[in-house]
Amino acid sequence: MTQHAHNIGKKAAAGQQRIILLMARYISIIFTPFYLPLVGLAGLFSFTYLSMMPWVYKIFVLLTAYCFTVFLPTTLIHIYRRYQGWSLLKLFSREGRMIPYVISILSYLACFYVMNAMHFPHFMSSIVVAAIAIQIICALINNRWKISTHTAAIGGTTGAVVAFSLIIGFNPLWWFCVLIILAGVVGTGRMLLRLHSLGEIVGGYLVGLFAGLTAVILS
Numbered sequence: 001m002t003q004h005a006h007n008i009g010k011k012a013a014a015g016q017q018r019i020i021l022l023m024a025r026y027i028s029i030i031f032t033p034f035y036l037p038l039v040g041l042a043g044l045f046s047f048t049y050l051s052m053m054p055w056v057y058k059i060f061v062l063l064t065a066y067c068f069t070v071f072l073p074t075t076l077i078h079i080y081r082r083y084q085g086w087s088l089l090k091l092f093s094r095e096g097r098m099i100p101y102v103i104s105i106l107s108y109l110a111c112f113y114v115m116n117a118m119h120f121p122h123f124m125s126s127i128v129v130a131a132i133a134i135q136i137i138c139a140l141i142n143n144r145w146k147i148s149t150h151t152a153a154i155g156g157t158t159g160a161v162v163a164f165s166l167i168i169g170f171n172p173l174w175w176f177c178v179l180i181i182l183a184g185v186v187g188t189g190r191m192l193l194r195l196h197s198l199g200e201i202v203g204g205y206l207v208g209l210f211a212g213l214t215a216v217i218l219s
Contacts, residue, residue, distance in 0.1 A: 024189035031186050033153035034070045034104070036134075037111070040127035040160050041065055047170050050121060061124065068111030069131070073104040097146075101139035108132045122219075123164070130160050130215035134208050141207070148196045148204030154183040155208025163216035 044050050045058050077100045108131055115125045134149075134156045141147045158179045165172035187201035196204075 021192060024192040027186055027189040028150060028193065028195075031150060031154070031182065032070075032074075033149045034073060036131050036153040036157055037065050037069045037108075037127050038062060039157055040130070041124060043161060043164070043175070044123055044127070047164070048123065048168055050123065061120065064114065064118075065111060065128075068107055068114065069128070072110070073100075073107040076103045076107070097142055098139065101135060101142065105132060105135050105139070108135065126216050126219040127160060129219045130156055130212045133215040134211045137207055137211055138204070141203075145203070146196065146200055147207060148187065148190055148200050150190055151183055151187050151201050151204035152208035152211075154179055154186060155205035155210075156212030157208075158183070158205075159209040159212025159214070160216045163213050167217070 041062060045053070050058075080099060080103065108128055112125055112128045112132065115128060131153075134152050138147050138149050138152050158176065161172045161175045161179065164170075183205055187196075187198075187205070190196045190201060191198065
């Protein structure tokens with residue numbers, strides 16, 4: 001009877017562990033670093049004079065950003081992974097992440113060029129500049145250290161929010177609280193999946209925070 005109860009307990013624990021790992025995997029997918037510019041643009045459309053823009057214009061801007069910062073890099077990285085015959089684990093390794101970094105940076109540079117060519121407001125392109133800066137720094141650090149780009153993206157968003165609050169003059173407290181909680185959830189998920197250590201999680205967030213804050217203010 002005791003052995004039977006012990007087996008039931010082990011099965012329940014294993015089931016709970018699978019659910020937790022599945023949730024961590026979905027969180028990593030949902031909060032992919034590629035969505036940083038879209039989140040930043042949504043913030044601008046909510047808290048700045050850009051909120052007065054027509055909805056058609058806002059949707060056009062978001063679709064443009066989506067094409068160059070989400071659809072294009074993820075599609076090209078997927079094609080590259082299939083061509084190499086790599087698993088996702090290999091792609092997420094420190095050695096396998098350099099080409100995806102290059103693909104992503106080039107896609108974001110193309111987005112920046114298109115935004116300038118179409119005379120988008122300066123605040124919009126500064127978000128893309130911040131995202132490019134974060135990716136370049138992470139790519140350089142990747143030669144020595146597998147820093148977390150997920151928390152770097154959230155840190156970059158936090159830094160950009162703080163920078164815009166200083167430039168425009170709005171209270172970023174609620175955004176800041178939400179982003180801190182989100183960083184904790186995403187970072188915990190990445191550690192549960194054994195893709196990063198605590199140092200890589202915290203290091204990514206701090207790098208993103210500094211790069212996002214500096215890039216927005218200087219640009």
